[in-house]
Amino acid sequence: MAGRIRDEDIALVRERTNIVDVISEQVTLKSAGGGNLKGLCPFHDEKTPSFTVAPGRNVYFCHGCGVGGDAIRFVMDVDHLSFVESVERLAAQANIQLRYVEGSAAPVRQGQGQRQRLVAAHAAAAEFYAEQLISPGARIAREFLAKRGFGREDAAAYGCGFAPDSWDALTKHLRARGFTSDELNTAGLAKPARSGSFIDRFRRRLVWPIRELSGDVIGFGARKLFDDDDGPKYLNTPETPIYKKSTVLYGVDKAKREIAKRGQAVIVEGYTDVMACHLAGVTTAVATCGTSFGAEHIGVLRRLLMDSDDVAGEIIYTFDGDAAGQKAALRAFDSDQKFVGRTFIAISPDGMDPCELRLARGDLAVRDLIASREPLVDFALRQTLARYDLDTVDGRVEAMRRAAPLVAQLKDREKRPEYVRKLAGDLGMDLEPVQRAVAEAVRGAASAPAQQRRSSPAPDSPQALVEREALKLALQVPVLAGPMFDAVGADSYRHPVSIAVRQAVADAGGTASATAAAGGAGWLHQVRDHCPDLAGQALAIELAVEPLRVDGEPDPYYVAVTLAQLQLGAVSGRIRELKSKVQRINPVAHKDEYLSLAGELFSLEQHARALREQAVGGL
Template sequence: MYAEGVAEMAGRIRDEDIALVRERTSIAEVISDTVTLKSAGGGNLKGLCPFHDEKSPSFNVSPARNVWYCFGCGAGGDAIKFLMDAEHLSFVESVERLAARAGLQLRYVEDDRSTPRTRPQQGQRQRLVAAHAAAVEFYRAQLGTAGARPAREFLAQRGFDRAAAERYGCGFAPDAWDLLTKHLRQQGFSHDELVTAGLSRPSRSGTLIDRFRRRLMWPIREITGDVIGFGARKLFDDDDGPKYLNTPETPIYKKSHVLYGIDQAKREIAKQGKVVVVEGYTDVMACHLADVPTAVATCGTAFGSDHIAVLRRVLFDSDERAGEIIFTFDGDAAGQKAALRAFEDDQRFVGRTFIAVSPDNMDPCELRLAKGDLAVRDLVARREPLVDFALRHLINRFDLDTVDGRVEAMRRAAPLVAKIKDREKRPEYVRKLAGDLGMEIEPVQRAVLAAANGQPTDGAPNGPARPGRPTPTVDSPQSMVERESLKLALQEPVLAGPMFDAVEATAYRHPVHQAVRAAIAAAGGTATAAGGAVWIERVRDACDDLAGRALVGELAVEPLRIDGEPDPRYVSITMARLQWGSVTGRIKDLKSKIQRINPVSNKDEYFALFGELLSLEQHARALREQAAGGL
């Protein structure tokens, strides 16, 4: 489908402009907007894949070749493909986004490819994002008007001055039915675009009116910084709407994926390896201004699995670097319920989960206003493990002075202990729970063990299976050298050049390796290639085998088996070893065939095969000498 998109768009965006976008784009910078990347050695980077759930980083990026590949789910490609997959953009929108980022002016041609043009029709996503950007400026300007005084007072009463309001783009939806709608229509946005964006809605009479009126507005940005929605706070008593009103679900705004403040917090989250999850917009602002820059909040929905996936990628929450996830909840019953619900999600994180509850049951905004910035920082510093909080509040609901109360508390608490993902800590929590309940340790141990054994397990592996994924025998020397030669062709085609092209496809034994070798030939061979993402995509497009296409992406980022930079000698050694494996296989087959022939009755065939065997053995000796030094 990607190849078809490229072919289709080649008639609209000039081919040389697409190539220039690829050349001028830093794939590491593009991907770093959504995935925290760490060094993987050999100049490559790695992170947690945004396309499937994993606990060990298998998502690899090769800045030198401007390509990416996930060894876990098989997705891969260049920066254009990443935006298409990660942000659900069309090929056109992805190219345009990268061109704007690189400061490039794209040139277009009409369907007959004869008349160049430079003003394309923007894709839907770009139009909706542009409409939100215009709405942000409109609402910000309205915040300074006389009618917005209640909004300014609301901010001031919570400790936010003008600079804070500007930093977070706060605005005001005026007391008018269609002021924003008319403003955006004058800027060229259509009726359908404004409704689709969630900025306007049809009235009972059928006319288009503003969705938000008489409210304090917060722009909600996705991780890349684009505004995709709004949160609106009620200010007037005669407003019969909910306290907070959010943008409805739209093609660009999915509340289960959005975290308020992630655009400003992502770099500190990655740097510190921790994130603080709060409950509202003002809490995020208060934390950031109090020097807790890792705070984020959900937008009108409960914290869920999609939010976890976003945070894990930013945290680089993996077996290699477990992060800290700190929840802040009110100490009331609703807050306790939310904390217990958060513990259910604890298993989705590799890192440790904590809870921070103010002694006075104040949220971070209230705490900062009452006691200052230091109190907010202390709140986070005093965090306790979420499992401790959950156990304490669970057993406190029972009368531990009675036998029935202790036994029921044990039965309810045992599953929580059984869910602790660090198995080495479970015995300590068993002892702690027995002490808190005033019971002997043996019945608590049995209850926890029963709970652990009673949990259903389906044995599903981490991440989705990939039908048709190539599974070369990695322990086979021949398979390893086949992969190495293909990597040289994909990663270093100028260096591999004629040496690679001179070795026929018959030297490759694995059928998927044969398919990739054939695709390289169909793409023009390494002698004609300049390398980079364009070359890799050309090979991928030329490969008719699905498993081969996946392998092209995999080999494009897999490190070469050499310390330092490859040179012509290394290519020569690799190709010699490749041929040597093929030649020795043919020698073995010939010897077997000769042994089955009667040299008396089939003298001519016998001596022909024997002559071929001698020639192959001589060739094998030459290859063995050429391959001296090995991989």
């Protein structure tokens, strides 16, 4: 096994890695003021952004779930990598040649973790398949693409390839590249045969590489081309350590920036639909890969859309006009409430999907399809009413009962009265019974067990606030805090976690040592590593991104005021304790103790007066 990466190389990776670039691959970030950025947390579901990134210190923290750290920590958590794998990935992106304790760069295989090996195998497989697409045996695959309006350049742009008519062509190719049979089996690129050897998973098929947000290939989708192929029409990579179909969206690597820029995501049904939309100018299109659109897909899009109470994006579903497509659209309405933004549906009048529409009528027709979208609730109501005979009393009443819960589900309560009136008109019924039906549906939904929410913490006391501010100064501007901060010991802090962080600063060498650290993230990393428990580590990262409570840039005066207030709280507490003791002591029977306490009390009160004068104009 390779040795551990040298500390100075890890520090260099931290210094040269722009945390905003890394996190923006997964989360849309917007200004939060004070130089910080905010987005929806990728580690828990939320509707109000609480995930904060501090570019100046190269760290992040989520005030909702408490996760935080530097770019290495983010890659570890979001991609489920080990520390070494994360450092190696970021080093490769920054063109840093890592050195190991033994003194030489690790061999490729030994220095990489499982995920990197599987990603590398997929990259090599994608290259192999793409090369096969121009071979004589792939003529049927090229014809398939051409018949759908895609030329050679289009195929190359989307990495289309061909799995040849061979049982083990890819397996042999990748084995020659240094990958083991076990790795190929784990990656889903090969599978065991009855003979005990390994054969290719995909054979005689047109293949599309499936990429994650970062652009790494993590799987493939393969389309049947031959009539004698008894497999499914589409065959996808199975679940692997790097491929989870419930989170994967085809085309998201190309669409992510436009999704964030336009505040719009278009959800289509297949690989060719994504290609057709993008080539037609609808560059926000994505598709699921062999599974229905679910909650985890929604989470990915919400983070890209910045889908929050403050910023509402558009989600546009496109489905085939057949019965299956209509059923899928109604299922989508059940997921509608998981988006804050507005949801729409776009269905071609003649039932063509985007690929067919582009081929038949051109790029403009695809753009017009998306532009002519209608609110999903309108479509859901219309499809519900269409199932009943509205010329009969029974039909109208049953339709009302089925449609009322749809109106009750509307996120925007101000729209409910308008939809109640619309529903009454569509049914040909008086307004009052429809109002009652919707009201009953609303009450029924409200009486259901509410989803437990994370309780908000109680408001901080003045002492807790000033402790946080002092620690923020040490973590964010250690050179400025300097000797003034270091001179105030942990005994001035009351809260146990604050005490732990203050002690960690001391154990890391004090703020005076921060200049030797590798940038802001390096200093924070040192402090965090000296925290004895997870609570202290979390608080350190949280305070590193929390804005200081001062207008403009902090200066030495602000540091002095903050530290004076911090000490004043501790001194005032000690004064209260001494006064209580003095009052309980008999000055005659315990003269010496009484005089000692009285002398300490007098000295502390003088100190408190001096601190109050210093703290004037503070927090």
